[in-house]
Amino acid sequence: MKFLIDHNIRGQAQLLLKVIENEGWLNFVAIRFVTFEEMALAIDSSDRAVWRLAQANHMTHIPHFKMYYLPFQEKFLIMVKKLSINT
Numbered sequence: 555m556k557f558l559i560d561h562n563i564r565g566q567a568q569l570l571l572k573v574i575e576n577e578g579w580l581n582f583v584a585i586r587f588v589t590f591e592e593m594a595l596a597i598d599s600s601d602r603a604v605w606r607l608a609q610a611n612h613m614t615h616i617p618h619f620k621m622y623y624l625p626f627q628e629k630f631l632i633m634v635k636k637l638s639i640n641t
Contacts, residue, residue, distance in 0.1 A: 555583060558608045560618040561590045561597040567616070574631070588613060 559567040567587045574585060588611075590597055595607055608615040 556586045556588055556611065556613040558593065558604070558611075558613040558615045559587045559589055560616065563616070563618045564589060577631070579631075 557567075571585070571587055574580060579585065590599070590604075593607060593611070595604065599607075604615055607613075
């Protein structure tokens with residue numbers, strides 16, 4: 555699973571990936587966080603451009619405003635668990 559991470563939440567994304575790693579999910583599901591920089595995407599790209607790039611590369615976009623809420627992190631881990639069961 556690949557996730558496109560907004561440019562201004564790299565630190566939070568790294569912490570979330572650490573939680574996922576500590577929970578042992580990386581043993582079951584390949585998870586990769588991809589940055590705008592890695593995708594040669596400008597930080598001021600339109601929402602449409604970001605969405606299209608994510609879709610074309612089979613990624614889920616995690617926008618900056620989602621990472622600031624604990625419920626999102628919980629939902630993210632639930633999604634990872636469900637996907638790992640289905641693979």
